Amino acid sequence: MELFNDLTRRKELFTPIKEGEVTFYSCGPTVYDFFHIGNSRPFIVFDVLRRWLEYLGYKVTFVQNFTDIDDKMIKRANEEGITVKELAEKFIAEYYRDAKALGIRPPTVAPKATEHINEIIDTISKIIKNGHAYVSEGDVYFDVKSWPNYGSLCKQNLDDLEAGARVEPGEKKKDPLDFALWKAKKSGEPFWQSPWGEGRPGWHIECSAMSSKYLGENIDIHSGGVDLIFPHHENEAAQSEAASGNNKPFVNYWVHNGFLLIDNKKMSKSEGNFTTARAAMQKYPPMAIRFFMLSAHYRSPINFTPEALEQAANGVARLKNCIDDLNFASKSRVDNNSDFDIQIFEKELTDLKAKFTDAMNDDLNTAAAIGDLFGVVHLVNSSLKDNAALPEKFFELSKSAFDFYNDILGLPGQDENLSELDENEIENLITERTNARKAKNFKRSDEIRDFLKSKGITLEDTPQGTKWKLSVN
Ligand code: AMP
């Protein structure tokens, strides 16, 4: 597969360090609040990259951290009158709830900064020993000018960077470009013992320490949003390479997603223009949100608008309805003597799968890949429409095609229901309606149809019985 590497600014053939294995680190959330829809973009797109690499046959170790100590964590815990640990526990649990609803698989390892203080201290000690960091009144800073490669990821020279650098009140650094690896204890803040006195880690160092612990000093892929290129990832690369001292790059492929925009501005907590994923999922089916994220290339910016989300919800409903129709027909319309041309059908499916594979291998072009999935939807729908009976093989091939696409994209499978009613409730109401119709109680049967419609379910009466579908607007 080819991946766009931000280090070289071009698409490169992906070749892992160790044959058959991929070491993949993705920067995770700071757990002081629910994550917003913008944050969910990297979680979703890199979940798909991980699934795709697994499909290609690699054993992927996917590490995504939880930042559970930083200024925002401390501020929010103080505001809420709880400890930083309590705040982190609460929002880690909420992360998993939202991630599951969005079809985001849990990472192989999800390390927390506060549980890796020893590893962080070790990493800082190595950087000091190798001459790239210094201690200043209980703080430790990375000495940026001692690191010749600094700026190679963000493609800026030191003068430009220096122009934008500032020294925050209380910082004791020698040069405005330097950044904190360790911060001396301040009153009211959590702290740990260290060789430099009591204090806590700076933000960037946790990713260097945890990445090397779980994946080794040199890894294949590191991902996050584009806003992380500078300073976070530039700093991580400098720290990790300064600590390892092995002259090998910390990361071979740096992969970044574009922004999710709202009214053409980056969605962010600090701007206050955000919608949490939790709130968005009360408005739109979670799978519509996932579909929306995958309907654009991961590096392009995307606009979060009600129209785009409704369009995505329609897409998901069309997919789900096709799978439901297929299941329904497989119960009553199988006929191995049907004159349906299964060979042509199989060839068309194979061609679509080849196109899908090419798109995914082309820097994870999920937008094009989804187009091929809808090629399958179209093919299955028209086969069902044009043929009263179909051979068993038609159903087998179609179902396994959908399983393949849905597994990779993490979209709804056959059994998933995206309405707020569960399937038993829907089936029970349909039975009640069928009985009401038999008893000529049309008032009740209409009531049930209208009620289901208000919940986004459309009924269709067929000679084989009543089918339900998610409404398509
Ligand atoms: P944070 O919790 O702020 O560290 O963000 C977690 C992840 O979300 C990081 O990879 C960020 O780069 C990413 N991110 C934050 N805002 C956006 C946005 N508006 N669009 C896309 N990604 C974002």
Ligand code: ZN
């Ligand atoms: Zn990070």
